[in-house]
Amino acid sequence: MSDTKVIDxxxxxxxxxKFLADELKPKGKPFTWFNIxxxxxxxxxxxxxxxxxxxxxxxxxxxxxxxxxxxxxxxxVVTGVAFAGGAYVLTFIVYILNxxxxxxxxxxxxLNGFLAYVFYAGALVLDLGRPLKIINPIIGNSFGANSxxxxxxxxxxxxxxxxxxxxxxxIAEWLGAKRARKVLSSxxxxxxxxxxxxxxxHQSGLGALFLMAKEKIxxxxxxxxxxxxxxxxxxxxxxxxxIFEGSISKKVFADKISEKNKTGHKGIIHTFSQICAFAMFIxxxxxxxxxxxxxxxxxxxSRMGLWYLVEMIGFVLVPMVLFFISxxxxxxxxxxxxxxxxxxxxxxxxxxVSIIAFRWDAEVPYYxxxxxxxxxxxxxxxxxWVFRWVVNRMPVYNESxxxxxxxxx
Amino acid sequence: xxxxxxxxxxxxxxxxxxxxTGKQLGAAPAESVEDDEFYGILYDSTWCAGCQGCExxxxxxxxxxxxxxxxxxxxxxxxKTDEHRRTVINAYETSQGEFFMxxxxxxxxxxxxxxxxxxxxxxxxxxxxxxxxxxxxxxxxYCMISCPFDMPKFEYHSTxxxxxxxxxxxxxxxxGKVPACVEACPAEALTFxxxxxxxxxxxxxxxxxxxxxxxxxYGEHEAGGTGWLYLSAVPFDELGLxxxxxxxxxxxLTKGFLYSVPSVFVLAPALLLGIHSxxxxxxxxxxxxx
Numbered sequence: 202m203s204d205t206k207v208i209d210x211x212x213x214x215x216x217x218x219k220f221l222a223d224e225l226k227p228k229g230k231p232f233t234w235f236n237i238x239x240x241x242x243x244x245x246x247x248x249x250x251x252x253x254x255x256x257x258x259x260x261x262x263x264x265x266x267x268x269x270x271x272x273x274x275x276x277x278v279v280t281g282v283a284f285a286g287g288a289y290v291l292t293f294i295v296y297i298l299n300x301x302x303x304x305x306x307x308x309x310x311x312l313n314g315f316l317a318y319v320f321y322a323g324a325l326v327l328d329l330g331r332p333l334k335i336i337n338p339i340i341g342n343s344f345g346a347n348s349x350x351x352x353x354x355x356x357x358x359x360x361x362x363x364x365x366x367x368x369x370x371x372i373a374e375w376l377g378a379k380r381a382r383k384v385l386s387s388x389x390x391x392x393x394x395x396x397x398x399x400x401x402x403h404q405s406g407l408g409a410l411f412l413m414a415k416e417k418i419x420x421x422x423x424x425x426x427x428x429x430x431x432x433x434x435x436x437x438x439x440x441x442x443x444i445f446e447g448s449i450s451k452k453v454f455a456d457k458i459s460e461k462n463k464t465g466h467k468g469i470i471h472t473f474s475q476i477c478a479f480a481m482f483i484x485x486x487x488x489x490x491x492x493x494x495x496x497x498x499x500x501x502x503s504r505m506g507l508w509y510l511v512e513m514i515g516f517v518l519v520p521m522v523l524f525f526i527s528x529x530x531x532x533x534x535x536x537x538x539x540x541x542x543x544x545x546x547x548x549x550x551x552x553x554v555s556i557i558a559f560r561w562d563a564e565v566p567y568y569x570x571x572x573x574x575x576x577x578x579x580x581x582x583x584x585x586w587v588f589r590w591v592v593n594r595m596p597v598y599n600e601s602x603x604x605x606x607x608x609x610x
Numbered sequence: 611x612x613x614x615x616x617x618x619x620x621x622x623x624x625x626x627x628x629x630x631t632g633k634q635l636g637a638a639p640a641e642s643v644e645d646d647e648f649y650g651i652l653y654d655s656t657w658c659a660g661c662q663g664c665e666x667x668x669x670x671x672x673x674x675x676x677x678x679x680x681x682x683x684x685x686x687x688x689x690k691t692d693e694h695r696r697t698v699i700n701a702y703e704t705s706q707g708e709f710f711m712x713x714x715x716x717x718x719x720x721x722x723x724x725x726x727x728x729x730x731x732x733x734x735x736x737x738x739x740x741x742x743x744x745x746x747x748x749x750x751x752y753c754m755i756s757c758p759f760d761m762p763k764f765e766y767h768s769t770x771x772x773x774x775x776x777x778x779x780x781x782x783x784x785x786g787k788v789p790a791c792v793e794a795c796p797a798e799a800l801t802f803x804x805x806x807x808x809x810x811x812x813x814x815x816x817x818x819x820x821x822x823x824x825x826x827x828y829g830e831h832e833a834g835g836t837g838w839l840y841l842s843a844v845p846f847d848e849l850g851l852x853x854x855x856x857x858x859x860x861x862x863l864t865k866g867f868l869y870s871v872p873s874v875f876v877l878a879p880a881l882l883l884g885i886h887s888x889x890x891x892x893x894x895x896x897x898x899x900x
Contacts, residue, residue, distance in 0.1 A: 256767070257767045262766075265766070266692060270751065297882050297886045299889040325750075330748070330771040334745075337729040343729045345729050348752070349726075349864050350728040352871060393882075394883060397882055398878040398882070402875075409864055412863040413722050413755070414755050415860070415863060
């Protein structure tokens with residue numbers, strides 16, 4: 202039986218163009234809570250972005266000569282990339298360690314990772330003073346190869362390509378492109394290996410960005426191990442995000458997820474809580490070593506010292522213990538709580554290194570303007586919109602079409 | 611499968627060795643500035659009268675707005691360089707009385723800003739100037755994050771913003787002239803010349819008038835050595851300078867990380883492929899694809 206016929210049936214005999222045109226139309230109810238909140242925010246965000254390009258960065262942002270990186274870099278780029286770490290951890294488990302149990306969530310995680318990078322790279326462009334020159338580090342007329350940021354720029358670019366290749370079989374299945382799917386699937390392993398290598402380097406690289414700001418970051422947060430700490434924390438940051446996202450999707454996209462995968466999801470969260478607990482233990486232990494090595498207790502009796510304790514105890518130690526308990530007691534709800542606490546902790550940690558403890562002693566401390574906050578949320582909301590659009594159309598949660606299953610990837 | 615395991619362990623061992631050496635390379639002792647054969651400026655704060663002649667000349671030479679008449683150095687007021695002025699003079703009440711201190715980009719021998727710049731817009735020329743090149747800069751402001759002296763300044767209110775900072779009058783020096791501030795200084799507190807000779811001159815002054823000078827040349831070793839060299843009668847922290855800056859150059863701080871990149875790039879894929887083939891042969895009990 203010819204595959205074209207099967208595909209034709211699935212499209213109800215529509216032509217490719219008609220099919221694409223239909224797919225572009227919105228699906229689902231227009232008045233959900235998410236839509237009601239996100240549409241005004243996105244509208245305001247777009248206006249602010251236009252203002253930013255007409256009047257310059259200073260018009261909408263509070264960043265100044267001493268704190269040149271604000272919320273857009275600290276939250277959207279530095280924090281967001283940590284949360285996107287789930288993709289490389291999961292592809293490592295599924296494609297490198299060949300653990301099939303997690304296969305059902307690989308696609309959604311890779312999609313999430315890919316969109317995160319696209320939108321956070323987009324946030325970076327908004328933050329660039331001279332965005333038209335962004336091609337300079339790419340086309341090679343001026344390679345600053347000894348810059349950590351150069352490494353990160355290239356890694357973002359290459360990693361987006363790798364993730365697009367990893368996700369591409371789903372696009373091919375959506376379009377019914379059988380040949381393309383075969384070719385693209387055969388590239389998955391290469392893309393995964395490339396992707397993991399790139400991830401380890403740029404997750405740590407985001408920490409290495411701040412190595413030269415030795416005198417500017419509070420000593421409780423500055424140490425020569427920032428790159429390794431960033432890398433280790435990206436493991437549990439990414440997995441916590443996967444737990445969080447999975448729990449929401451299970452409700453929102455309930456009709457798309459098969460019963461088998463719904464039951465399987467509990468097993469997945471259970472294993473993740475163990476991985477998170479161990480990764481957090483390593484992370485916490487490294488922090489203790491850094492703390493003792495740097496004789497950092499002298500800084501504890503201050504405002505920043507207290508804030509450090511809040512981060513370390515409230516948002517690393519506590520969720521670590523919660524993950525351990527949830528694993529031992531097989532308590533999925535507790536694992537979800539732990540994931541949320543962990544995520545808050547990651548936001549606090551990344552903002553501490555990049556913004557709060559950066560020039561903590563500045564005469565005029567940096568606080569984001571409301572406009573910066575709105576743009577930050579705009580970027581996240583638009584990302585969720587695109588995510589929802591893709592999930593509603595491509596085989597991400599729902600099963601691949603029958604013709605695709607016949608071929609082993 | 612046995613071979614796979616062996617290969618895998620081999621790859622693992624190699625990775626370890628490479629990472630180890632990578633680390634060693636990174637930790638190599640920082641070379642101090644051996645190559646002093648570039649220009650610098652010696653600022654002798656004991657001679658400076660705080661007349662702002664340098665500020666006015668700088669603004670004129672670089673097409674910046676004029677210095678307002680009422681904006682004068684006063685004890686207790688810290689004036690800072692910004693996108694409209696590349697140098698400022700501040701007054702300080704010290705243990706030896708009132709002194710002035712000039713601030714501008716220090717022209718580091720190994721500038722953090724140049725190492726940070728991913729487009730080589732920040733660039734240390736052979737002459738010794740650290741210049742900013744408009745056609746390359748994409749405005750990411752990573753140079754501002756990295757500079758230990760906080761000297762690159764950004765035009766936040768422009769749609770095509772520039773980075774402003776002292777470039778030791780790069781164009782004038784190319785034409786054989788001395789920097790505008792040096793030419794303008796009536797007290798001869800500023801001396802332009804070869805950095806090596808300037809250090810010798812500074813030492814000579816310290817040796818000749820031991821009671822007059824604090825026995826340190828600021829900038830000889832700070833941040834790995836800077837083009838600007840300061841002399842003063844009092845310890846430099848009394849003049850608002852950061853005396854706790856590291857003596858190694860700042861790019862050294864990221865060297866360890868950057869050195870590890872090639873080895874990770876070569877070895878991580880090999881390792882991952884090794885693990886993949888070592889685990890692939892397991893009977894796929896949990897495989898969903900029947």
